[in-house]
Amino acid sequence: MTTMNMIEAINSGLDNMMERDDNVVILGEDVGYFGGVFRATAGLQEKYGKTRCFDSPISECGIIGAAVGMGAYGLRPVPEIQFADYIYPGMDQLISEAARLRYRSAGDFIAPLTVRSPFGGGIFGGQTHSQSPEAMFTHVSGLKTVIPSTPYDAKGLLISAIEDNDPVLFFEPKRIYNGPFTGYYDKPVEPWSKFDAAEVPDDYYKIPLGKANIVRAGEEVTVLAYGTMVHVAAAVVAEHDVDAEIIDLRTLVPLDIETIEESVKKTGRCLIIHEATRTSGFGAELSALVQERCFYHLEAPIERVTGFDTPYPHSLEWAYFPGPVRIGEALEKIVRELKS
Known part of the structure; x- marks a missing residue:
């Protein structure tokens, strides 16, 4: 067990899955050498190589479209969209391709991709870095939508999402990325504060979706x-x-x-x-x-x-x-x- 904030827990979950399953790959803008704008993928390219954790062009439709193809081929891609606000150019790939692939192929193909993305406000990111678009995706049959609120849940839910055979939108509330949460208060307030920076197992575990x-x-x-x-x-x-x-x-x-x-x-x-x-x-x-x-x-x-x-x-x-x-x-x- 290690005390982790949400970013560290997500990184640990990705690390566990990449170690367990060679088919798990990470792609997105700045996720490789730099380790992600919020550092969620820090160290993973160095550990697993440039074919398992790699940077993409600045093209959300390309990132998600490539991930759909990877999933159909047999991989388990984890594309990162740098901010949820940027996901709109990839909506067609998510809705028309990923969400429908298993149904339209009668189960011959699946799209087991987990689209990670920071969402929500709280960091003064402005209009294009602070949106909460979750309702758009809950409307789409074939997509799953996950939003954790603690480090422990973030890791366990992420592992379940990566292992799921359907496409999952994994929205990470960046306001509580680095915990502990104080928000409007000078210090964390019980009964929830004990879950902010939490004891998280270093090893693999799952929380069911x-x-x-x-x-x-x-x-x-x-x-x-x-x-x-x-x-x-x-x-x-x-x-x-x-x-x-x-x-x-x-x-x-x-x-x-x-x-x-x-x-x-x-x-x-x-x-x-x-x-x-x-x-x-x-x-x-x-x-x-x-x-x-x-x-x-x-x-x-x-x-x-x-x-x-x-x-x-x-x-x-x-x-x-x-x-x-x-x-x-x-x-x-x-x-x-x-x-x-």
């Missing part, structure tokens, strides 16, 4: 979040007199709807938090699913706290994020009748 994590058990309201927002939710809950059950979704597709349903039927209330814009964000899908499955158990309307429906505001990004004020107000609103 499609299984959520109950971060905090509670009886009054179910809070659904993923990525950085799990940390923010836990910190805000710790400052309010609300017995909230916080669920880290971990994977959006496949979604652990059973854990969500069980929790909401117990608490009777649901708060959804995500950083992406509100309209057509993944929270809308979560709200619909909770309404369909838990209608007769709900004691209050479902609440959502999200980013705003605006272009990403570079100079106002901390106002844009769901934070203590807006989350706190939603918590108080949703349990007001319970407390009265």
Whole structure:
């Protein structure tokens, strides 16, 4: 066991998989000699050679298109898109090729690629380095979408994604890359802070895709979040007199709807938090699913706290994020009748 931040855990997971399976290859902009803009692939080219970890041209459609071909050929490529904002030129390759290959070939070919990409804001990266496009991909049948929130989960989920025979979008919340998370606070806030820079096994282990994590058990309201927002939710809950059950979704597709349903039927209330814009964000899908499955158990309307429906505001990004004020107000609103 070693204490790792998320970047180190991702690097360790890649290292483990490249050591175990010669078919695992890494490609992308600056991933080789330089080790990636965030250093997630540092040392891997030196260890495994330039045919296993190599730089690509600045062409996202080329990176993902090549990875689709590699997967069909029998490799397990892990392409890195330097920022999630850059993924749009590769959308056709992801949606029209990777997502459909197994279906259209009746299983003769697969596309076992894991597209890693930093996403979300928090580093003052501006409009083209801070977007949260996860909902675009959860809409596409054949793609899986994974978003870890801790170093331990990042490594275990990444290994599962690489071994999966379907294409996986692996979005890494760069705001918590280097942990520990403090965000709006001067220091990490319990109960979540102990998971920020975590003890992570050096060796191979897996966390199954499609299984959520109950971060905090509670009886009054179910809070659904993923990525950085799990940390923010836990910190805000710790400052309010609300017995909230916080669920880290971990994977959006496949979604652990059973854990969500069980929790909401117990608490009777649901708060959804995500950083992406509100309209057509993944929270809308979560709200619909909770309404369909838990209608007769709900004691209050479902609440959502999200980013705003605006272009990403570079100079106002901390106002844009769901934070203590807006989350706190939603918590108080949703349990007001319970407390009265």
